[in-house]
Amino acid sequence: MSVTNVEKDVEALTMTVTAELDATVERAWQLWADPRQFERWWGPPGYPVTVVDHDLRTGGRITFFMTGDEGERHDSAWAVIAADPPHHLELRDADVDDDGRPNDGNAMTAMIITFAEGDGGGAVMAVRTHFDSQAGMEQVLAMGIEEGMRMVVDQIDAVLVGTPA
Amino acid sequence: MVVDQTSAAVVDRIFHALADSTRRDILAVAAGDGYSVSALAKRYPMSFAAVQKHVAVLEGAGLVTKEQRGRERLVRTDVETIERARELLDGIEELWRARVDRIDNLLATEKRTTGGKR
Numbered sequence: 001m002s003v004t005n006v007e008k009d010v011e012a013l014t015m016t017v018t019a020e021l022d023a024t025v026e027r028a029w030q031l032w033a034d035p036r037q038f039e040r041w042w043g044p045p046g047y048p049v050t051v052v053d054h055d056l057r058t059g060g061r062i063t064f065f066m067t068g069d070e071g072e073r074h075d076s077a078w079a080v081i082a083a084d085p086p087h088h089l090e091l092r093d094a095d096v097d098d099d100g101r102p103n104d105g106n107a108m109t110a111m112i113i114t115f116a117e118g119d120g121g122g123a124v125m126a127v128r129t130h131f132d133s134q135a136g137m138e139q140v141l142a143m144g145i146e147e148g149m150r151m152v153v154d155q156i157d158a159v160l161v162g163t164p165a
Numbered sequence: 166m167v168v169d170q171t172s173a174a175v176v177d178r179i180f181h182a183l184a185d186s187t188r189r190d191i192l193a194v195a196a197g198d199g200y201s202v203s204a205l206a207k208r209y210p211m212s213f214a215a216v217q218k219h220v221a222v223l224e225g226a227g228l229v230t231k232e233q234r235g236r237e238r239l240v241r242t243d244v245e246t247i248e249r250a251r252e253l254l255d256g257i258e259e260l261w262r263a264r265v266d267r268i269d270n271l272l273a274t275e276k277r278t279t280g281g282k283r
Contacts, residue, residue: 003265008254013183015254017261023272031268041267044260127261 004124016128025115028123029086032056032113039064047074058083061094081110089113182226187211188219192242195229199241202231 005018021028031037035051043049043066052063060080065073079094091111110130118124182188187209194200194208202220206213220240223229229240 002269003262006258006261008251008258013254015257015261017258017265019265019268021265021268021272022276027272031271037271040271041264044263129257129261131257 013131014128015131016126018124018126020118020120021123021125023123025117025123026086028115028125029089031125032089033085035064056080056083056089062091087115178226179228182222182228185219185222187216188223188228191219191223191240192228195240196242196244199239201234201237201239203237205240 003017003019005016007016007018009015031041033056035054038054039049039051042064046069047066049064049066052065054062054064056062058080060083062078062080063076065075067073077094078091081090081092083089089112091113093109112128112130114126116124116126183192190209191200191205194205202217203213205220206216209216220229220231223240224231227243229242232239232241
């Protein structure tokens with residue numbers, strides 16, 4: 001099971017990605033609530049994620065950094081606007097410059113994540129991302145392209161090695 | 166790096182221009198055959214100068230072109246620039262699809278190692 005729906009609104013600069021996961025709602029919540037698990041899926045291969053602070057409570061704060069293949073460090077800081085386990089999570093870019101714009105190279109300004117029971121017994125996770133009009137979306141996109149290329153390389157590797165049963 | 170500084174500044178202008186509802190409406194009505202500035206001014210409850218200002222923001226972002234047609238200044242939406250914004254969101258969609266793939270792998274690996282319990 002995987003991504004089941006993607007809704008993009010170019011004018012409102014929002015995107016909602018819905019995925020059906022082979023897990024319970026509680027288990028899906030842990031993908032965000034457990035920093036060790038979050039580290040394993042947030043960043044693209046080759047960009048290890050290291051969580052620094054992880055206070056996933058309303059009013060809390062999450063900070064982490066990604067390390068690029070040339071040792072460069074990308075820092076991110078999120079404010080936890082709302083955390084109602086295991087169904088609702090709202091995060092906002094917390095690291096902003098003097099003009100109130102995100103300055104951590106992360107174009108996301110707000111993310112609303114909901115978890116619900118799917119018809120098939122799995123968890124339906126919906127991530128609604130709102131982008132800031134001034135944000136460096138190009139930076140995120142550049143990383144996306146790089147990630148896309150890495151995915152192809154990974155797939156080739158997996159075929160060569162043979163996926164364990 | 167695929168993207169240079171110049172295009173990042175262009176993207177900033179595009180998204181700033183799109184952030185206003187009047188400007189988004191102008192883009193919608195000026196797609197196709199175009200719309201004169203004076204006709205636009207009649208459409209909105211604001212001064213001619215205010216509408217002109219909105220058109221200037223859109224023009225600066227490359228979202229509309231302006232041309233002289235007789236005594237009229239014709240505003241026309243540049244569909245290519247809108248497409249550019251769409252491409253950016255497409256790139257971020259790919260980012261999320263890859264994340265969900267990794268989540269799927271993580272859950273599948275866990276299931277194998279715990280014998281199907283979750």
